[in-house]
Amino acid sequence: MPKAYLPVLIYAVLVMAFPAVTLVFAKLLRPDSTSYGPKLQPYECGIAPEGHARGRYSVRFYIIAMLFVVFDVETMFLFPWAILYRGWVMAHLGLFALISMFVFLGILLIGYVWLYKKGALEWA
Amino acid sequence: MQAVTQATMEFMKEYRTPLICGFVIVAVLPLIVGYVVLVERKIMADMQARLGPMRVGPHGLLQPIADAVKLLIKEDIIPDDADKLVFWLAPVLSVGAALLAIAGLAIGPAFQIAQGINIGILFVVGVSAMGIFGIVLGGWASNSHYSLIGALRSSAQLVSYETAAGMALVCGLLFAGTLNITSIVQAQYDQGIWFGLLAPVAFFVYLVASIAETNRAPFDLPEAESELVAGYMTEFSGFRWSLYFLAEYTNMIVVASVATTLFLGGWLRPFPRTHWLTWKSTGMDFFDFLPALLMVVVGAYCLARTPKQPVRVQQLFMLAVAGMCFAAAAVLAAPVIVPFVKPSLAAAVKPLYEGIHGGFWFICKVGLYIYFFMWVRFTLPRYRFDQLMRLGWHFLIPLSIINVLLIGIAMIIGSYYHLNGWWLLLATIPASIIALIIALFILALEQKGQPQKAAGAAPDSYA
Numbered sequence: 001m002p003k004a005y006l007p008v009l010i011y012a013v014l015v016m017a018f019p020a021v022t023l024v025f026a027k028l029l030r031p032d033s034t035s036y037g038p039k040l041q042p043y044e045c046g047i048a049p050e051g052h053a054r055g056r057y058s059v060r061f062y063i064i065a066m067l068f069v070v071f072d073v074e075t076m077f078l079f080p081w082a083i084l085y086r087g088w089v090m091a092h093l094g095l096f097a098l099i100s101m102f103v104f105l106g107i108l109l110i111g112y113v114w115l116y117k118k119g120a121l122e123w124a
Numbered sequence: 125m126q127a128v129t130q131a132t133m134e135f136m137k138e139y140r141t142p143l144i145c146g147f148v149i150v151a152v153l154p155l156i157v158g159y160v161v162l163v164e165r166k167i168m169a170d171m172q173a174r175l176g177p178m179r180v181g182p183h184g185l186l187q188p189i190a191d192a193v194k195l196l197i198k199e200d201i202i203p204d205d206a207d208k209l210v211f212w213l214a215p216v217l218s219v220g221a222a223l224l225a226i227a228g229l230a231i232g233p234a235f236q237i238a239q240g241i242n243i244g245i246l247f248v249v250g251v252s253a254m255g256i257f258g259i260v261l262g263g264w265a266s267n268s269h270y271s272l273i274g275a276l277r278s279s280a281q282l283v284s285y286e287t288a289a290g291m292a293l294v295c296g297l298l299f300a301g302t303l304n305i306t307s308i309v310q311a312q313y314d315q316g317i318w319f320g321l322l323a324p325v326a327f328f329v330y331l332v333a334s335i336a337e338t339n340r341a342p343f344d345l346p347e348a349e350s351e352l353v354a355g356y357m358t359e360f361s362g363f364r365w366s367l368y369f370l371a372e373y374t375n376m377i378v379v380a381s382v383a384t385t386l387f388l389g390g391w392l393r394p395f396p397r398t399h400w401l402t403w404k405s406t407g408m409d410f411f412d413f414l415p416a417l418l419m420v421v422v423g424a425y426c427l428a429r430t431p432k433q434p435v436r437v438q439q440l441f442m443l444a445v446a447g448m449c450f451a452a453a454a455v456l457a458a459p460v461i462v463p464f465v466k467p468s469l470a471a472a473v474k475p476l477y478e479g480i481h482g483g484f485w486f487i488c489k490v491g492l493y494i495y496f497f498m499w500v501r502f503t504l505p506r507y508r509f510d511q512l513m514r515l516g517w518h519f520l521i522p523l524s525i526i527n528v529l530l531i532g533i534a535m536i537i538g539s540y541y542h543l544n545g546w547w548l549l550l551a552t553i554p555a556s557i558i559a560l561i562i563a564l565f566i567l568a569l570e571q572k573g574q575p576q577k578a579a580g581a582a583p584d585s586y587a
Contacts (some may be wrong), residue, residue, distance in 0.1 A: 007142035008227050008238045015223040018150050019216040019367050026363040030197045040204045042268030043358055053269045061276050068283040071521065075290035079246065082294045085532065086301035094536040105525055121517040123510035
């Protein structure tokens with residue numbers, strides 16, 4: 001099986017070479033930058049930038065990231081189930097497969113409702 | 125030395141097709157993206173009753189090349205406080221992930237780089253999601269408030285809609301029973317129906333989520349020009365900027381291709397197993413002539429419009445377009461007509477037929493999907509960030525989870541009554557209707573529960 005990924009590896013090298021080569025090509029082609037002073041400051045609509053940008057930002061992004069981990073892992077668990085499900089249905093074992101996934105999704109839905117009630121899914 | 129040469133030769137022989145495909149994609153895709161941008165500008169102009177780019181070349185046809193040259197020779201500005209290395213690396217990472225995702229896609233039965241990898245669609249989704257690293261790193265490296273907020277918004281948005289998109293893909297995979305791209309399309313051929321018809325709600329969820337994931341309007345909050353100048357791209361100029369641009373449009377093509385493969389039948393023609401007007405001797409159906417007929421009609425239209433063009437250049441241009449349409453029609457018709465003329469060549473022409481017609485239908489579907497993206501962009505106003513988050517977490521995620529369960533129940537009912545192919549619609553349409561009712565119910569709940577914001581309440585400056 002790893003052999004099937006060999007073309008992907010070669011293609012990956014090709015893909016990474018493309019932007020690198022074009023960037024170098026552009027560097028050779030364009031005139032050297034002679035900019036200095038305010039032109040090299042971060043753009044803030046024409047006024048001098050207020051402080052350093054890498055400061056603190058809203059904690060909500062952090063909450064969203066944590067919730068994402070839970071729900072995305074859930075989706076990842078669903079993928080193998082989804083692949084096998086058709087075979088189970090064909091063998092008339094579909095009900096068992098469905099109920100087991102019902103239980104799994106049910107637990108997560110309870111968590112989802114709790115989050116909803118707590119207001120973790122609200123932005124403002 | 126000879127052994128090395130021989131090993132190289134053998135290697136080339138074994139991996140000839142994927143290597144050629146890779147070179148073709150890397151060489152041609154930037155050009156395609158340039159022309160997608162031109163088409164988008166032309167469609168935008170048409171919807172707004174303007175002409176759009178008209179100066180460079182006939183009807184602005186050379187505009188993408190002029191743009192590329194301009195971007196190549198533009199001054200490259202790196203802000204003083206920027207993290208130079210990350211600033212250099214970020215766009216490369218972004219465009220690399222977007223281009224690498226194409227490796228998993230199959231444009232036709234033969235045109236695929238990663239042939240026979242068993243995680244096909246998972247590979248595409250996973251690799252294309254890596255592009256977010258480029259955006260976040262770029263936003264962080266440029267040390268500008270706008271860039272950082274844009275990057276954070278982009279990551280939060282991707283993260284919120286990734287789950288819903290994944291669930292929607294699961295709905296399609298329930299019918300396919302495999303992750304391999306070729307097998308998914310084969311499953312749709314075997315069942316004779318596109319999975320988008322069996323799971324329309326999942327298709328809708330994927331449509332919305334894919335617009336959000338590619339940062340397109342009306343969900344283009346990360347680069348909302350009225351709030352964040354250009355979002356994470358604010359400090360980028362010249363060719364770095366164009367790499368981000370390339371990544372964005374490549375991502376669009378990737379999500380459109382995933383949707384086409386899983387929900388719209390990949391390279392299959394409409395009604396892949398239905399034979400209404402089949403010539404028994406050759407096995408060719410009426411639908412096999414459709415692409416060629418379509419091209420002839422478009423060409424004839426262009427020909428009829430030629431005398432009405434005011435300028436001689438435009439007349440020649442229309443003639444050229446008509447000629448290209450007729451040439452395409454000939455190419456598309458050749459593998460269908462040959463079996464009639466020379467039945468002995470039918471077997472030899474078969475792979476040609478699959479390649480040409482498969483590519484035609486695949487590109488048609490991807491084009492329609494992207495056209496829909498553009499249509500939405502020029503029609504709907506931009507969402508606010510809290511509205512975007514609410515749509516993702518309050519509406520799409522519960523809807524997609526419930527939809528998975530409903531589709532599962534529908535499949536069990538279908539197997540109980542031995543429903544196959546189109547007959548399975550009898551089980552899945554009620555499931556979709558129930559999902560729609562639940563969706564309306566969630567929306568009504570949302571409307572009621574929405575906090576009434578007091579006038580003059582302080583806006584969240586970091587949203």
